[in-house]
Amino acid sequence: MSFVEELVKETPNKYNSLIETRVLDRSLELKVKQYNALQTEFDQIVRDATVNAKPPSGGWNRIGGGLKQISSAGKDFLWGVNRYDSIYTCKKPCDDSNWRQIGGSLKQLTGGDDEVWGVNSVNDIYKMNQNGTGGWSHIGGKASNVSQGGGYVWVVGGNNSTYYCREPCNGEWSLASQPSDEWTLVFRQTNDNWNWNKNNGGNRNIDKNAAGNYSQLENLEKFRGSDGKLTFKMTYPGNSNLSSPQIWKQTSNPWTVRNNRNGQVDGYEAISVPYTGDQWGGLRWNGGPCLISGSKNNWWWYAIGSFRPYGNNSIPGANSIQVSKTELYVKNKTNEPSIVQLSCNNNYVYGVDTNKNAWRRPINGSGKWEKFGNPNNWKFYWINASNNKDVFAIGMSRWIYKTDIDGKQEWTRADNVAAGVATVSGDPESEDFYITNTSDAIYRHTPEQAGGFWQDIPNENYMYGMVPAVGESTNDFKYLGKTNDLDECKLKAVNDKKNEYSSVVYTSKDFDGSFKSSCYGNIKGGNKTPKYQNKITTSLAPNGTSRLGGEKGMKILKQMKKKAKEIEQLVKNVENKELGATNDYKILSNERKTTGNDLDILLGKLRKDRIKINKLMNRPDVEAVNEDGYDRQLSNYIIYFFWILIVIISIGLCLHLLNSESVSVITYLFVAIWLLILCKYYYSQIIYYGGQTLNYVSSVMVDTVN
Numbered sequence: 030m031s032f033v034e035e036l037v038k039e040t041p042n043k044y045n046s047l048i049e050t051r052v053l054d055r056s057l058e059l060k061v062k063q064y065n066a067l068q069t070e071f072d073q074i075v076r077d078a079t080v081n082a083k084p085p086s087g088g089w090n091r092i093g094g095g096l097k098q099i100s101s102a103g104k105d106f107l108w109g110v111n112r113y114d115s116i117y118t119c120k121k122p123c124d125d126s127n128w129r130q131i132g133g134s135l136k137q138l139t140g141g142d143d144e145v146w147g148v149n150s151v152n153d154i155y156k157m158n159q160n161g162t163g164g165w166s167h168i169g170g171k172a173s174n175v176s177q178g179g180g181y182v183w184v185v186g187g188n189n190s191t192y193y194c195r196e197p198c199n200g201e202w203s204l205a206s207q208p209s210d211e212w213t214l215v216f217r218q219t220n221d222n223w224n225w226n227k228n229n230g231g232n233r234n235i236d237k238n239a240a241g242n243y244s245q246l247e248n249l250e251k252f253r254g255s256d257g258k259l260t261f262k263m264t265y266p267g268n269s270n271l272s273s274p275q276i277w278k279q280t281s282n283p284w285t286v287r288n289n290r291n292g293q294v295d296g297y298e299a300i301s302v303p304y305t306g307d308q309w310g311g312l313r314w315n316g317g318p319c320l321i322s323g324s325k326n327n328w329w330w331y332a333i334g335s336f337r338p339y340g341n342n343s344i345p346g347a348n349s350i351q352v353s354k355t356e357l358y359v360k361n362k363t364n365e366p367s368i369v370q371l372s373c374n375n376n377y378v379y380g381v382d383t384n385k386n387a388w389r390r391p392i393n394g395s396g397k398w399e400k401f402g403n404p405n406n407w408k409f410y411w412i413n414a415s416n417n418k419d420v421f422a423i424g425m426s427r428w429i430y431k432t433d434i435d436g437k438q439e440w441t442r443a444d445n446v447a448a449g450v451a452t453v454s455g456d457p458e459s460e461d462f463y464i465t466n467t468s469d470a471i472y473r474h475t476p477e478q479a480g481g482f483w484q485d486i487p488n489e490n491y492m493y494g495m496v497p498a499v500g501e502s503t504n505d506f507k508y509l510g511k512t513n514d515l516d517e518c519k520l521k522a523v524n525d526k527k528n529e530y531s532s533v534v535y536t537s538k539d540f541d542g543s544f545k546s547s548c549y550g551n552i553k554g555g556n557k558t559p560k561y562q563n564k565i566t567t568s569l570a571p572n573g574t575s576r577l578g579g580e581k582g583m584k585i586l587k588q589m590k591k592k593a594k595e596i597e598q599l600v601k602n603v604e605n606k607e608l609g610a611t612n613d614y615k616i617l618s619n620e621r622k623t624t625g626n627d628l629d630i631l632l633g634k635l636r637k638d639r640i641k642i643n644k645l646m647n648r649p650d651v652e653a654v655n656e657d658g659y660d661r662q663l664s665n666y667i668i669y670f671f672w673i674l675i676v677i678i679s680i681g682l683c684l685h686l687l688n689s690e691s692v693s694v695i696t697y698l699f700v701a702i703w704l705l706i707l708c709k710y711y712y713s714q715i716i717y718y719g720g721q722t723l724n725y726v727s728s729v730m731v732d733t734v735n
Contacts, residue, residue: 063592087477089446092119093126095469101454101462102178102415103140103159110135112469114150118161122461122473131157133165139176139372140415143196146175146182154184154200169200178373178415179392189367189383193394205394206365212262212358213252216333217243220342220353225334230320231284244334246284246320252359254278258296260360261312263323263331265352275347276301283312283321283333304347307331312357319345333357366398374414374434374457381412387422389436401436416455419443421462423450428561429464442561444474445488477569483519484569491551491567492534493560499543505555506534509548513538515566518548522575529553530575533568540564550575678703 096109096117107119116131116138135155138147146156154168154175170192172184182198183205185191192202218225219241231247234240253259258278265271280296281289294311302309307323307330315322315329322345323331332345333355343351366382373379373392379401380388385408389401400406402422409430411423419431421443427450431443447464455462460476477484492506502508507528509521518535530550538546551557553574559567682700 061596087475089444090124090473090475092123092463092471092473094128094471096465096471097469098137098452099454099463099465099471100138100140100145100415101456103145104142104458106140106145106159106161107463108138108140108145109465109471110138110147116147118145121456124473129161131161137174141177144177146177148172148175148184156198168198170202174370176371176373176378178378179375181373181378181392181394183371183373183378183392185368185371185380189369191368191371191380193378193392203394205390206368206398208365208367209361211360211367213361214238214243214356215245215249215252215359216355216357217241218334218344218355220338220344223335223337225320225336227316227320230334246333249282249284249359252361254360258298260300262358262360263347264356264358265346265350266354266356268346268350268352268354270350271304271347271352273303274301275304277311279311281311281313283314287314287316289313306348309347323347368398370411372412372414374417377414377434379412379414379420381409381422385409385425387412387436402432403436403439405436407440411452413453413455415457416460416462417457418460419455421453421455423453427451427467429453429462441559445486445561447472447474482571485515486567486569488561488563488565489559489567490534490562490565491532491557491559492549493558493562495556495558496549499547505552505557506549507552509533509550511546512548513546515568519568519575521548522550522570525550525575531555531570531573532557533570533575535566535568537564537566675707 094117095111097112099107099109101107101121105121107121107123109117111117114134114136116133116135117128118131119126119128133155134149135147136150138145141159143159144156145159146154148154152171152173154170154172155165156168157163157165170184170186172186172192174185176183177196180196181193182196183191183193184202186202188208190207191205193205194200194202217238217240222242230244233242233244235243235245237243249259256278258280259282260278261276263275277300278296278298279294281294283294294313297311307328308325309323309331310325312321312323312331312333314320315327315332317327318329318336318339319332320334320336322329322333328345329335329339330345330349331347332339335344339345340351343353344355346352346355366380366386366388367384368380368382368388370381371378376392377389378392380398382388386406387401387409388398390396390398401420407422407430408425409422410425410427413421414434418434420434420436422430422432422440424430427448429443429447429450430440432438432440443462447466449467451465451467451469453462453464462474464472464474466472477486496503496506496508500508507525507530509518509525512518512521512535515533515535518533522530522533528550529552531553532551534549534551536542536544536547540546682703685696
């Protein structure tokens, strides 16, 4: 052990800075090695992302063949029918277009995990094993449309009634809904009678609804719907210029509310209003030349119950046209929808009615039909609920829309490319969905996944309604400025070192509005509201992040940042501890009087090379060796003398034992004492050198850990 180590050992509190500096240097060296290893790993990820980048996946895939309707409701098989009512099935996902024709003829069908159901051109009902084996089984009853799910089969019967049957179903159908007459006549006037007044206007020929002049206006409250409104339909029979019905809703009862002749009609809601001339605004009490009129001022166009003729013995109709007959209908309060198409999932059955409205009710037949969707007045050709997450529908423009199974989310475009869609069917176990278009082409859509490149989605706005004004940022979208094109917008996202983006939204220069040329970044993990919007492009970042290297690279960068902070702190600690070590060196210099001039040399080297203080602490003290040299040399001579004496005595003892025929007790006693001395000597040597070895090994292990 060197003099410095002895000194530190004897007075540890005085020289802690030396020890701590050594430990800090070791820690700093280890942290730098860890940082360099992370840097190497990140560089490799960047090389892989740029050289071996994978293209984006997903989107549309054409499947061979031609079908007018397709069903993917089953777990393993697709089923469909073509324009000739021929039946086909294919193993999912059917990328090989290996369709197999099944005997029989159906106009519509629905797949399932166990069975496939269908109806033919004369509304007979059939079912078969979902794998196409066993042949068709005829089920009693008649139906124009069928669907299955949640352990039930639902059908549309005659007069748009709906029925359901619990699986396994053998034709024991239960009636779910039966539409009644949708409209009830509440008023009719023909231009051969002008005898109308407030006394007879509410109840006239009420038992003869075929009469030329008829009224039950006093019963309007009986028809108020669950939304608190009255739904009216006004017609002008025999007039070719006013052949379309006028349909609307309003809260105000025009027979009982008589103080708003020139005022507002409460709760007015247009449904199908082809005539808006003459200040149309719903029906209100008139009380002058007629009972009720539809103009917002004191005109009496859209007259109900004219007291006198107008013009050429006529009744004031719509859009300044004179008519000979007026009829007013009100929608029945308890009316059931006239369903034409059904689709089931595990919990609900969904339907589209003759007015193309969407409906829903529990799959077990309980409850009643309720309007479905947000908003619930959108019109659709087709609806499908075979996916367990989303409900798909085909809108009036033949685009695909979707919402959640509860209809709480707004209807949004499921895809911004497909047009002319005829039928759609969602896969029950994935986010895939299948379509047929009006040309009978078949496609499968899989979720779009960002690859190693930016993926542009034209006419898609991921931040629809989320940013109030151009130039403003939110927690989900950050304004990156105005750019000349989409590529420049992407570059801004990549160069932003403070934020990470999963996509960018760019509004083109020819967009009509203040957002034109604007660039926004969707904060990683932030909300988004995808919606179709012309001249706006959303681009998905490579591997889901604008940071080079993707998710894994971002994780490594965060680790590198943490290591950098640790290294920075260690450097500061080393600087502080080295200052303390310098003070310790000054204390050590005061010991020069007892250690000699060589200690000054040692301390000088410590000051010059603080980073290598570990080596200096392990170097022997030269001056201590010189001072104690004489004593050590004398001690060595004595040891040598004893070694020679031991050899002589040992040789003599051996000769004596060999030449003697008998050995005395004294000789045995001498040998025992002599062996005891030798054992004690060698035992002390083993203990000493063994301790030295253990101390050395311990110091090496500690240095390695630190």
